[in-house]
Amino acid sequence: MTQRCEEMLHPVMPVSPQAGGACRGTADCAAALADALAGRGQVTVVAECYPGVDQQEVLDLLRPLGFDTVVHADDCALDPTQLDAALARDLTGDRVFGIMTVRQLADFYLPERLAAARARVAAGQRVLVYGVGATLVCGGDVLVYADITRWELQLRFRRGADNWRTAQHGLPKLSKYKRGYFAEWRWGDKVKKRCLPHLDFYLDTTRQGDPALLPGDAYRAALAALARRPLRMAPYYDPGVWGGDWMQRTFALPDNGSNYAWSFDGVPEENSLLLGFGEVVVETPAINLVFAQPRALLGERVHARFGTEFPIRFDMLDTIHGQNLSLQVHPLTEYIQDTFNMRYTQDESYYILDTEGEAGAVWLGVKPGVDPGEMAAALRAAQAGGEPFDAAKYCNCFPVQKHDHVLIPAGTVHGSGAGTMVLEISATPYIFTFKLWDWGRVDLDGKPRPIHIDHGLANIQWDRDTAFCQQHLLHQDKTVADGPAGSVVRTGLAEREFLDTFRLTTATALDIPRDGSVHMLNLVEGDEARITSPSGAFAPFTVRYAQTFILPEAAGPYRLESPAGRTVRAVLARVRG
DSSP states (O other): OHHHHHHHHOOEEEEESSOTTOEESHHHHHHHHHHHHTTOOSEEEEEEEOTTSOHHHHHHHHGGGTOSEEEEGGGGBOOHHHHHHHHHHHHOSOSSOOOOOOOOGGGGBOHHHHHHHHHHHHHOSEEEEEETTHHHHOOOSEEEEEEOOHHHHHHHHHTTOOOTTOSOOSOOHHHHHHHIIIIIHHHHHHHHHHHTTTOSEEEEOOSTTOOEEEEHHHHHHHHHHHTTSOBOOBOEEEOOTTOBSHHHHHHTOOOOSSOBOEEEEEOTTTOEEEEEETTEEEEEETHHHHHHOHHHHHOHHHHHHHTTOOOOEEEEEEOTTSOOOOEEEOOOHHHHHHHHOOSSOOOEEEEEEEESTTOEEEEEEEOTTOOHHHHHHHHHHHHTTSSOOOHHHHEEEEEEOTTOEEEEOTTOOEEEOTTEEEEEEEOSOTTOOEEEEOTTOBOTTSSBOOOOHHHHHTTOOTTOBHHHIIIIISOOOEEEEEETTEEEEEEEOOTTOSEEEEEEEESSEEEEOOOSSOEEEEEEESSEEEEEOTTOSSOOEEEETTOEEEEOGGGOSEEEEOTTSSOEEEEEEEEOO
């Protein structure tokens, strides 16, 4: 059980049997950098930091290398109160939503301060420039990029860390996360993209106080290799007020004193990659793979459409012995574009992994003849503390069973019911959920969860009633291929969605051709399966029950194999052509 839990939480992707210059720990990282600088007299080291990196930790690592001049790039930016004011318009007053920024990090740096910093660099012999925006000061001779994963940033927010360069302290975690999502991380990603092709050292700061260092060439080679073979990201599991116990039991997760509501096992913006160099493991945001290898990973046509964004997202929602999710709706494309400056919206689907008893439940669509004004009034009255919203009066609740697949195009009222284990398959603007009714609950912190009735009502498609759901969103399975090797069943393709999904079934070996798109899959039945390449393009890759994995387009055709000769099933999502 312990090994199973370790594998679920920390799936290491082996890159090299030797360390290859990778090292972990402050002393070993400092020694490696000292060796790289040995014999160099006049030198400028630039340490660019992703917003949220512990810069004191970076400074403590680098300062002993013997610099006569140390420049902190953050000092060239607007003062914290000025920066807060400059961001207010994009961040808005909403608890959750802002407007996706179009600005660059450089927009918040003062030319006179940058000029003064550059003069100090020019006058020095051994110079260190570090911080957020260090590469705005100068290019330098040696570039160290200090990185951190999004999940670790969120955990630090919860522990009390503030956003980068703010005068606002002690904000709620949602406010901190919003500033990161809509502003800081967007600037940081743009700077990171510019650094990835030529950084000399990659510095992993995700484990606080225990950094890892990797030569830039080795880091780029590792990403190039991963973009051509099956891979898993490191998942994380989080409690929620509606959460259940299926994941804890199934994955042998440690007791957290609450429950596990969410599993994020297929979200490159949030998850990380664990790169194995011998005994050294370097953790890096999975989105870096998208930035560095978009064509190989995504495929030419998907890259042409989405650029350096990964358009598919898998996560899990556990309500076994738990509660209903909120009733919610996602924005239409024009609404998310006009209101939040996002390019595409969160169409999604629920693949039913398991249920409590013979059937679970999914809330989906509205009842026939529902009056929008009456439902709106009932929602507002309930939110104001009046009578609880009578969900069953206005919305459908359909029974579902294992392996059902429920389609949920944007604009459809929905929510997983209690007693249902869902693999959620969606497009990636995952923050844009408009909660309509949350069953009168408070969150785990004792505070009311954010409700967005106005946003929700502006997007509900009232014609998606019982008959529409039954005809277009439920039980849409269509067999594509069926033979001795197994079957391929198309489980979902809503007209308005760009994702296409298939259920693959075999007790032997089933060949899966490529179609110009990255594939994301989850093993939805069977203890384990093996992914192999007919041409030997990659080594066999083992996946276990309920694990999410990615087949980059450059990996080529592959096989789903059952090593034990028992039936295995995987659900596959791709971007349709």
